[in-house]
Amino acid sequence: xxxGLSMAGGRVEGFDFEVSKGRLAPNExxxxxxxxxxxxxxxxxxxxxxxxxQTDLVAVGNPLxxxxxxxxxxxxxxxxxxxVITDEDGFPLVYLLPREMFEDWARFLTVLCCCDGKIxxxxxAGVLGTAVPLLKAAVPKIGRYPVSTATxxxxxxxxxxxLKMLALNATRLIEEPxxxxxxxxxxxxxxxxxxxxxxxxAAARKVETPLYQQHVVCSTYRDIWDxxxxxxxxxxxxxxxLPRDNSVGEPQYALHxxxxxxxxxxxxxxxTFNRYSRTSGSASxxxxxxxxxxxxxxxxxxxxxxxxQAPDVRGRCVLPAEPLKVLFHINGGLPIKSYPSxxxxxxxxxxxxxxxxxxxxxxxxxLAGFGVISVDAEETEPLHKAVSEHHIFVGxxxxxxxxxxxxxxxxxxxxxxxxxxANFGGGWNEQYRTLDASLPCNxxxxxxxxxxxxxxxxxNYVGPGPLISAIVEMGRRLYGFHA
Amino acid sequence: MGTxxxxxxxxxxxxxxxxxxxxxxTGSGAAVDLAAPLGFDHIHSIDSQHKLALATAxxxxxxxxxxxxxxxxxxxxKEALEDIPATAPTLFWLDIDYPGxxxxxxxxxxxxxxxxxxxxxxxxxxxxxxxxxxxLSLYKGDLAFVAELLxxxxxxxxxxxxxxVLIAIPKRT
Numbered sequence: 001x002x003x004g005l006s007m008a009g010g011r012v013e014g015f016d017f018e019v020s021k022g023r024l025a026p027n028e029x030x031x032x033x034x035x036x037x038x039x040x041x042x043x044x045x046x047x048x049x050x051x052x053x054q055t056d057l058v059a060v061g062n063p064l065x066x067x068x069x070x071x072x073x074x075x076x077x078x079x080x081x082x083x084v085i086t087d088e089d090g091f092p093l094v095y096l097l098p099r100e101m102f103e104d105w106a107r108f109l110t111v112l113c114c115c116d117g118k119i120x121x122x123x124x125a126g127v128l129g130t131a132v133p134l135l136k137a138a139v140p141k142i143g144r145y146p147v148s149t150a151t152x153x154x155x156x157x158x159x160x161x162x163l164k165m166l167a168l169n170a171t172r173l174i175e176e177p178x179x180x181x182x183x184x185x186x187x188x189x190x191x192x193x194x195x196x197x198x199x200x201x202a203a204a205r206k207v208e209t210p211l212y213q214q215h216v217v218c219s220t221y222r223d224i225w226d227x228x229x230x231x232x233x234x235x236x237x238x239x240x241x242l243p244r245d246n247s248v249g250e251p252q253y254a255l256h257x258x259x260x261x262x263x264x265x266x267x268x269x270x271x272t273f274n275r276y277s278r279t280s281g282s283a284s285x286x287x288x289x290x291x292x293x294x295x296x297x298x299x300x301x302x303x304x305x306x307x308x309q310a311p312d313v314r315g316r317c318v319l320p321a322e323p324l325k326v327l328f329h330i331n332g333g334l335p336i337k338s339y340p341s342x343x344x345x346x347x348x349x350x351x352x353x354x355x356x357x358x359x360x361x362x363x364x365x366x367l368a369g370f371g372v373i374s375v376d377a378e379e380t381e382p383l384h385k386a387v388s389e390h391h392i393f394v395g396x397x398x399x400x401x402x403x404x405x406x407x408x409x410x411x412x413x414x415x416x417x418x419x420x421x422a423n424f425g426g427g428w429n430e431q432y433r434t435l436d437a438s439l440p441c442n443x444x445x446x447x448x449x450x451x452x453x454x455x456x457x458x459x460n461y462v463g464p465g466p467l468i469s470a471i472v473e474m475g476r477r478l479y480g481f482h483a
Numbered sequence: 484m485g486t487x488x489x490x491x492x493x494x495x496x497x498x499x500x501x502x503x504x505x506x507x508x509t510g511s512g513a514a515v516d517l518a519a520p521l522g523f524d525h526i527h528s529i530d531s532q533h534k535l536a537l538a539t540a541x542x543x544x545x546x547x548x549x550x551x552x553x554x555x556x557x558x559x560x561k562e563a564l565e566d567i568p569a570t571a572p573t574l575f576w577l578d579i580d581y582p583g584x585x586x587x588x589x590x591x592x593x594x595x596x597x598x599x600x601x602x603x604x605x606x607x608x609x610x611x612x613x614x615x616x617x618x619l620s621l622y623k624g625d626l627a628f629v630a631e632l633l634x635x636x637x638x639x640x641x642x643x644x645x646x647x648v649l650i651a652i653p654k655r656t
Binding site for chain 2: 219220222223238239240241243247248253256257259260262379
């Protein structure tokens with residue numbers, strides 16, 4: 001929950017907001033896994049100013065704390081100017097900020113660490129050019145955050161240290177003599193995985209005036225970047241991507257990354273840690289919308305979300321409808337992330353019988369008996385070429401699917417097992433549909449095996465029947481194919 | 484399987500004025516660790532096994548002059564060679580059979596070596612570079628392409644040490 005107060009001419013009015021589960025009602029703020037805490041602080045301020053345009057001073061409860069407006073109103077004391085109200089240890093509880101902070105200096109709010117009042121007070125003072133005192137409220141000391149919660153939050157001390165480190169770096173730049181800091185770019189630190197690059201690029205294309213100008217990206221994704229069409233400038237991080245098995249934590253990886261980026265980058269940009277506090281699979285929104293919010297869009301109604309809107313790119317195969325050619329990506333690296341083998345054999349045998357030409361990304365000699373062609377399309381350029389030579393793409397919740405869907409706009413059927421179609425699919429229309437078995441265990445988040453039965457394969461993938469029906473139907477609608 | 488430590492790296496560096504090292508097959512990172520203190524302008528190491536590449540990369544993350552690339556060898560070579568002036572003397576340490584070699588390509592390491600070498604020669608003016616190719620005894624095909632690509636500019640030799648090494652050094656003018 002988030003909260004803020006409008007303070008104008010001696011009047012104080014409270015506003016409370018909830019984390020949206022999908023409705024995006026006026027008192028709800030989108031659940032974004034790629035936004036730093038300061039982005040939520042900015043959003044609360046914007047909403048308060050929109051509701052009360054005459055506001056002089058906005059008080060915003062720390063977005064990392066479960067606070068209500070009534071509660072923070074009791075801590076204001078006699079503060080009438082910018083201030084940070086903290087607990088006895090200096091943990092920030094409330095930020096009192098003038099409207100110019102939200103209107104003229106909004107992007108600097110995204111580098112607040114929200115876990116150290118002293119650092120944030122210095123940062124705000126530097127931006128506003130005025131003292132921002134720390135005022136201690138009579139509240140018990142804030143306890144230690146759980147490293148993670150069952151509902152998908154993770155916000156342990158190491159993560160907070162990354163936020164502090166970046167806020168301190170920003171403060172250092174702001175406190176340099178002169179006004180160079182006013183023209184330095186803001187950079188999203190979200191370098192990790194191929195799909196993330198596609199989603200962030202798609203989001204950035206939709207945001208008119210992003211809070212950021214740069215995006216820190218692993219340099220091995222250059223080819224994806226070239227296709228993805230992001231309006232942001234890349235800052236190449238020459239490190240292999242973050243492993244998915246948690247063998248290296250995100251905070252540790254971030255600190256190595258800042259070392260690797262080097263002093264020149266740290267001296268010439270404001271960087272924010274855009275994977276702070278939320279597992280992306282827990283929220284109800286498409287990842288593109290997580291990223292749009294991070295980049296500055298308020299996304300205050302469901303009609304503007306990626307699940308409702310048609311994609312901004314759309315392509316289609318120019319080959320004759322017959323034979324219908326379908327390209328599959330069914331190997332997710334681990335059995336739990338791959339389309340089950342028994343399903344696959346039955347699927348391809350049936351497709352062969354229907355005269356549908358199937359190709360599979362990767363080396364699959366075991367499927368050659370069903371007429372399946374193995375295609376080497378693990379890099380972006382050959383993937384682009386292979387997709388162009390097929391009518392329909394069928395893929396797992398993985399990079400090829402997200403690339404084909406969001407960069408090429410090709411007719412796609414998404415297969416979802418242990419993840420949610422709403423998070424990574426969405427925007428359904430005649431060129432895009434998703435399939436899963438709608439089991440109550442989804443999304444389980446299982447990385448290595450089914451957490452319920454210990455099986456290696458995921459039972460939530462649909463069987464061959466619904467998938468073949470979907471392929472034939474899409475082929476008929478888009479290409480006039482008749483089985 | 485040989486290691487870069489089998490060679491007098493400092494001597495090679497001095498004799499040929501080598502300023503860059505490009506390795507295909509990071510493995511445990513032993514070659515990077517060995518070369519790190521020797522004053523190369525830049526060391527690039529490439530491995531298609533993510534865990535291997537990442538471990539060495541994180542170990543050297545503070546070194547701006549060491550880049551570990553997680554990629555298939557050809558993609559990694561392209562990325563590395565973008566950073567290296569085409570005429571800067573460079574030591575290439577290639578491997579027929581490194582652990583991170585792509586499983587599909589393992590079945591055909593000969594083709595991979597030829598592709599790597601053609602890529603390198605296509606992107607560089609080779610006269611100043613030194614090439615060492617490890618595990619030569621595992622190579623089953625015809626090495627005629629080595630002479631085709633390097634014969635005019637390099638002296639090509641085979642060393643029996645370890646599992647065999649192909650050595651190509653610039654011809655002295």
